[in-house]
Amino acid sequence: MIAVDLKDRVKGGASIEFLRVEVPEGHRRIPSALIRYSLNGVEQPYGLRLDLDKQVVLDRFEDDEEKQEAVERAVPEILRVLRSNLYAR
C-alpha cells in the first residue's frame, strides 16, 4: 500500500481533517483509493472509499450535510494530489 500525505495540502472542514490517501501497490490497475481522515482530531478507523474512475467518494455522511459537503469539496483536490504524486511519473 502506498500512502500520500494530505495534511496541509487539502482543506478540510466541519471537524474533518484529511490525513492521507492510500492506494494499492498495483495502483495502475486498481481504480480505488482510501481517504484517511480525522474527526475533531481523532483518526477514524474506517476511511472513505474513493472510486478513481468515477471520481466520487462511495461513502456518505448521510445525516450530516456539512461534513458531506466538506468531503465533496475536497475530492478534486485529493485527485490532483494523487495525480501529481503517482500518475504523472
Add this chain to the structure above:
Amino acid sequence: MPIFYRGAGVGTYWHERDARLNGFTSKKPGAVHSIDRLMEHIARADVNSPYISLTRSYGVAYVYAVHFGRAQPTETNPGYIYEIELSGPLPPGLHLLDPVKEVAKAAPEPLDLMCYQHDGLPDFILGLVNPREMGQSLKPLRPQPPPGGGSPIPRLTIQLETLVRTLRDAEILAVGNIPATYVRNRYEVWRWPIEEQEDLHDCR
C-alpha cells in the same frame, strides 16, 4: 446456472451484514426503476436507488472485496466475495437489468438534436476509461468545425459514462430482493494474489 458475484470490502454494508442469512436488498427498495436513476447509480455511485449491483466477474468482485473496503483487509478481518446463483424463473418481485441494454434502449435516435456520443478526439474514450492516467484525452483542445461553431468543451454524457463503467465492472443490476437461498457461498479474501497477476495471459 448463471453465477453472479458481489464484493464486500471491510466496513461496508454487506461486510457487516451476512447476506447468506437474509439475502440482499437495495438501499431504497421502494424506489421505482428509471433510466435516470440507473445512470446515477452506475456513473455517480448513487446507491440511494432500487438496485443491487452484481458482477459477472469474480476478478471485479475480488477488487471490490480487497481494495474497495473502508480499511485494509487482513487474515482475521477479510473482505468477502458473495457467490449468487440465479436462474429463471426468478422469484416474484426480482428482475435483472443489463445496464448496457437499458441505456441503449433509452438512447436518442440519430436524428435527435440530443445525442450520447462525444465530440472529442478518438482517444477521448481512453480518457474516460482511465482518467487517472489518460485524463488529458478529456481536455478541450481539439479541432473545431469552421467557423468555430463547436462546443467549447468535449461532450461527455452520462449515457457514455454509464456504458463505460458498466463494462468496467461487468455489472448487472438486480431490482427487488435476492433471497438468501440464492446466495451460495461467501469467500474470504484479504490479499491480492500477486503470483496469479504475474501469470496473466492475453485473453484474445
